[in-house]
Amino acid sequence: MxxxxxxxxxxxxxxxxxxxxxxxxxxxxxxxxxxxxxxxxxxxxxxxxxxxxxxxxxxxxxxxxxxxxxxxxxxxxxxxxxxxxxxxxxxxxxxxxxxxxxxxxxxxxxxxxxxxxxxxxxxxxxxxxxxxxxxxxxxxxxxxxxxxxxxxxxxxxxxxxxxxxxxxxxxxxxPTWRDVDGLAMSSRNRYLSAEDRARAPTLFRTLEAVQARLHQGDPLGPTLAAGRADLDMAGLAVDYLALVDEKTLQPLDRIAPDARLIAAARLGSTRLLDNLAL
Structure with a gap:
């Protein structure tokens, strides 16, 4: 090289x-x-x-x-x-x-x-x-x-x-490369304390849960609100959890063919980002 x-x-x-x-x-x-x-x-x-x-x-x-x-x-x-x-x-x-x-x-x-x-x-x-x-x-x-x-x-x-x-x-x-517990790999993950590293996979698990609920027909607004509440209860400070058009990043008010869930949350001084195609 x-x-x-x-x-x-x-x-x-x-x-x-x-x-x-x-x-x-x-x-x-x-x-x-x-x-x-x-x-x-x-x-x-x-x-x-x-x-x-x-x-x-x-x-x-x-x-x-x-x-x-x-x-x-x-x-x-x-x-x-x-x-x-x-x-x-x-x-x-x-x-x-x-x-x-x-x-x-x-x-x-x-x-x-x-x-x-x-x-x-x-x-x-x-x-x-x-x-x-x-x-x-x-x-x-x-x-x-x-x-x-x-x-x-x-x-x-x-x-x-x-x-x-x-x-x-x-x-x-x-595709996003993940650790075995689902946490999206990031250079900043090395900032996480042992306690925060144990909580960090909650972000991906929450996205999966929101995705599953939307697939089964649950209403968008309450489902996103429940996801934010779950993250908050786990100790993650939510910057956003939203359903957006995957190209324009504009928020959606209903499920669409090119929809994507995006999220950002903070654990201590570390920001975690993740997303999931709907």
Whole structure:
């Protein structure tokens, strides 16, 4: 696996991958602190015939005031070992000055699926996400980019950006990778205390229970309210639990073909996100 820290090294690594191997280039963008969910994206891209370049960059512009940028987990050597073992061809390790030159004057403003939920709770978050992803696309020039379904709203924001700006990148989504108890894997799970880790799977179990009740015909409003109450009783502070259109992220007042349950809740200082197709 090649390691690139400068744009010139990245261009050289990409050229080497495409010269000696068949298949397009897939980008797996990450902020590091990798887990099996990230590695599943590398494996899925490899299985689809792509050469994989993974990026590791903790993006400061998607963190708001008081969020965990400074303490976000970082373990470059362990991350690179996991990527190499999974068959990743190159890893892109830019610094902040490379991603955001001092004279940079451009950022991407997003609306549509970025307006509600995470967008409302974390102003500027998706502006930072869209800008860094577009920059990575310009640097890596991938044929496809692979994202996990856990951050469902983020994927829809990126899909809309790619569609609106006519970017030549196919956006691929792989299923959420879960621990054996159902908790969606996340780099931030390592923040959880032992007690909170034991309670954290309640979020997914609640989504499953709401899904089952809606499938059997229970009314939407009371069912969502009962789900929020269950989370509250389990000690999770609910930011939202809603039924939305899976592409626009607009709230729904009835079950529809493209409906998706989305949820975010806090355990101590850790936010948990999850979602489930209806």
């Amino acid at each position: 090649q390691i690139a820290r400068t744009h010139a090294q990245l261009i050289e690594a990409r050229a080497a991958l495409t010269a000696r191997m068949q298949g397009g280039v897939a980008l797996v963008p990450t902020m590091g602190a990798l887990h099996e969910g990230h590695i599943s994206l590398v494996r899925a891209a490899r299985a689809a015939g792509f050469q994989v370049i993974a990026s590791i960059f903790v993006n400061p512009t998607q963190f708001g005031p008081g969020e965990d940028f400074a303490r976000y987990p970082r373990d470059e050597s362990a991350d690179c070992a996991m990527l190499a073992a999974a068959g990743c061809g190159a890893v892109w390790l830019p610094d902040v000055a490379t991603m955001y030159p001092p004279d940079a004057a451009t950022a991407i403003e997003v609306a549509g699926p970025a307006l509600l939920w995470e967008g409302a709770l974390r102003p500027g978050h998706f502006r930072g996400v869209a800008t860094v992803v577009a920059t990575l696309f310009g640097q890596v020039r991938p044929d496809s980019a692979w994202f996990g379904a856990k951050d469902w709203q983020q994927v829809q924001v990126i899909r809309r950006m790619v569609r609106d700006l006519l970017l030549p990148v196919a956006i691929k989504t792989a």
